Amino acid sequence: MIIVTGGAGFIGSNIVEALNKKGKTDILVIDDLTDGKKMHNLTDLDILDYMDKDDFITNIKSGYNFGNIEAIFHEGACSSTTEWDGRFIMKNNFEYSKELLKWCLKTGAQYIYASSASVYGTGKKGFIENRSCEHPINMYAYSKFQFDQYIRSVMKKGGVKCQIVGFRYFNVYGQRETHKGTMSSVAFHFNNQILTNGKARLFEGTDGYKNGEQERDFVYVEDCVRVNLWFLEHPEKSGIFNIGTGKGRSFNDVANAVVKWHGSGNIEYIHFPDNLKGAYQSFTEANITALRNAGYEKPFLSVEEGVKKYLDRLNNGDKD
Template sequence: MIIVTGGAGFIGANIVEGFNRRGIDDILVVDHLVNGRKMHNLSDLDIRDYLDRDDFIARIQAGQDFGPVEAVFHQGACSATTEWDGQYVMRNNFEYTKTLLHWCQQRAVPLIYASSASVYGTGKHGFQETRACERPINMYAYSKFQFDQYVRPMLPKATAQIVGLRYFNVYGPREGHKGPMASTAFHFHNQIRETGKARLFSGTDGYADGEQLRDFVHVSDCVDVNLWFYDHPEKSGIFNCGTGRARPFNDVAKAVIAWNGQGEIEYIPFPDHLKNAYQSFTEANVGKLREIGYTKEFLTVEAGVKRYLDWLSENG
């Protein structure tokens, strides 16, 4: 059995799809369907069982088994960067993941979990998987950072694979339920369909209008990285999961406009509440991922946006 927490969410559901493409459906999905619309992410996929996240962790805490488990892909978390209830975030992201980690280690089960590029904060210290680069600036980022810190001394003596993947700006299918937290590609597409204009922030931090840079990575690439580690259980560590190439928001908007065959860009004032709390530049250092043996090339913004909008056109 494969266990995917957050399996009805964005990256989790795409991981389930990745296994289905391999003909694997012995999958336990763990999620929290308060937002029942997330079921659409699973309606075309095949899984063996479903558990609510609270029931799942209760069974984990009780030391219960789920039969033979090949691997756990832990994608579930409170992912709202605007959540400042630190007790809530640490319980759901840090303590929950620690409990799952120890359950996996006691049973020699590989754990591949979602870390985040948010641990790098504003990015002024770089984007390499080292302590010197890590400066989280919100509770979500801190919870991810602190779990990475918890994992690091365990790696040399681990009984089974432990992999943390620091996702950068992920976009692609099955993110519609995220609302305001969905990718800019998703929002630009809807804006162009509704108004004919993609709205981008005006310049800030020395960047021209729409020229702030992010490492935009298609979710299919993130799935490929997850499955590569599944295929290589002898590989452990904390790794960036991005393309390694920063691109301006303008390029994403242009790719969306090109696909739609219409539209233009409108620049709006940069919000005051985001000043000094915004990443104007992110770019994954993928040297460590390459060194460990992952060689597949990542999709460009142009290719990735086209693939995504083709999927949206077919699936709604």
């Protein structure tokens, strides 16, 4: 059996979908369905069972026998970058992740977890999986950074008998993200804005960038899932890896791709929020050398290719 925490969420439900396409339905989904709308991400998927995240960790701590577990995809977390309740964040993102790690170390199950590119902070030190580049600037990023540090200490001690892989996702976009609301991707928001009033709204220039020319490494969710499943199939590979295309692209590029899909629409630039000045990533670009060196060779979709695939699904009712 395979366990997917956050399985009703964005990346988690896409992992479940990909596993289904490979004929795997022996899947236990872990999530928190307080927001019941997330159930829509599961209705077209086949799983063995569902368990609440609090019940799951209680069972893990008590030594509950889950049977033969091949792997845990740990995608569940509080992902709000504006949440400053440190105790809440560390309990849900750091302590929870440690308990699952201890369980995998004991049982030998593969442990494939979601880290975040947010650990690089403003990115002024670069985007390499190296301590010198890591300067988190919010509690969410700190919780992910600190768990990566914990993983490094465990692996440095040696004697680890299970696969441990952490993925630092960059700006992921794609189907099954609607429930994220304001935290959904800019591709999602631009699409809605074009549908509503024919205008995609972008920030004016900042940090020396012209209007809409701030760059992020936008990566399509299906590419992220392919990396996850590749590591599932290569249990001998461990480490912490960036997942991005390796190429920063502008917000203008994303907006233009959305406009092109619709065949109409304009771009409007709005005032850059004062509260984001000095705390905003104007540029991100994943260094994927470590991922390539690990043996992952598949190409990543460009913004134009990924946005088209996404909007084909989003606007044609094939799972948002």
